[in-house]
Amino acid sequence: MKLDATDRRLLSVLQVKGRISNSDLADQVNMSASACHRRVGRLEAEGYIRDYVALVDxxxxxxxxxxxxxxxxxxxxxxxxxxxxxxxxxxxxxxxxxxxxxxxxxxxxxxxxxxxxxxxxxxxxxxxxxxxxxxxxxxxxxxxxxxxxxxx
Structure with missing residues (x-):
C-alpha cells in the first residue's frame, strides 16, 4: 500500500498524540469518524503503525x-x-x-x-x-x- 496525503496526516497526528480519540483525530484530518477508524485500522494491519506506547520521563x-x-x-x-x-x-x-x-x-x-x-x-x-x-x-x-x- 502506498501512503496518500490523508494517511500521512493521520500518522503525523498519531505520532504526537497517540491517545487522541478517534472522533478528535477524524476532526483534525477532516474525515468522518468511521472512515478515520477504517484508515487507522488499515495502517495498523499493514504495519505502518507498529505500537502505541507511553513515553516515560x-x-x-x-x-x-x-x-x-x-x-x-x-x-x-x-x-x-x-x-x-x-x-x-x-x-x-x-x-x-x-x-x-x-x-x-x-x-x-x-x-x-x-x-x-x-x-x-x-x-x-x-x-x-x-x-x-x-x-x-x-x-x-x-x-x-x-x-x-x-x-x-
Missing part, C-alpha cells in the same frame, strides 16, 4: 544519565554478529543498538542512574558481551532535542 524513574557506547567486534562473521546481537538484546539498560558503517561496528544507547551505575552496567553486562574487542563510551551532558516522530 527518564528523570522521573531515576535514569538521568545517557551514554552512547561504540563497540568494535573481533570480526564481522555471521556467528559473531548474531551472538553479539542476542546478548546485547538481553541488557535492560540498553535502549537502542545499531549496526554501524564506519569505525565502530555497533552503537548502543544506554541509560543509567549516574556514572557509578553505568560503571556497574559496564562491568556486569557490557564487558561480558561476546566478540567485543574495543568499547568507547561518551556521556551525554544534556539532551537538547529529542523526538520519536518521523518526518512524513
Amino acid at each position: 527518564p528523570r522521573k524513574v531515576d535514569r538521568r544519565t545517557t551514554v552512547f557506547v561504540e563497540i568494535t567486534l573481533s570480526g564481522q562473521t555471521e556467528d559473531v554478529l548474531v551472538a553479539f546481537e542476542k546478548a546485547v538484546a538481553l541488557i535492560p539498560d540498553v535502549l537502542e543498538c545499531h549496526l554501524m558503517a564506519g569505525s565502530a561496528d555497533y552503537l548502543l544507547k544506554v541509560v543509567a542512574k549516574d556514572t557509578d551505575d553505568f560503571a556497574k552496567i559496564h562491568r556486569t553486562f557490557l564487558a561480558k558481551l561476546p566478540g567485543v574487542t574495543q568499547m568507547q563510551s561518551s556521556f551525554a551532558l544534556r539532551t537538547v532535542f529529542k523526538t520519536t516522530a518521523l518526518p512524513l
Whole structure:
C-alpha cells in the first residue's frame, strides 16, 4: 500500500498524540469518524503503525544519565554478529543498538542512574558481551532535542 496525503496526516497526528480519540483525530484530518477508524485500522494491519506506547520521563524513574557506547567486534562473521546481537538484546539498560558503517561496528544507547551505575552496567553486562574487542563510551551532558516522530 502506498501512503496518500490523508494517511500521512493521520500518522503525523498519531505520532504526537497517540491517545487522541478517534472522533478528535477524524476532526483534525477532516474525515468522518468511521472512515478515520477504517484508515487507522488499515495502517495498523499493514504495519505502518507498529505500537502505541507511553513515553516515560527518564528523570522521573531515576535514569538521568545517557551514554552512547561504540563497540568494535573481533570480526564481522555471521556467528559473531548474531551472538553479539542476542546478548546485547538481553541488557535492560540498553535502549537502542545499531549496526554501524564506519569505525565502530555497533552503537548502543544506554541509560543509567549516574556514572557509578553505568560503571556497574559496564562491568556486569557490557564487558561480558561476546566478540567485543574495543568499547568507547561518551556521556551525554544534556539532551537538547529529542523526538520519536518521523518526518512524513
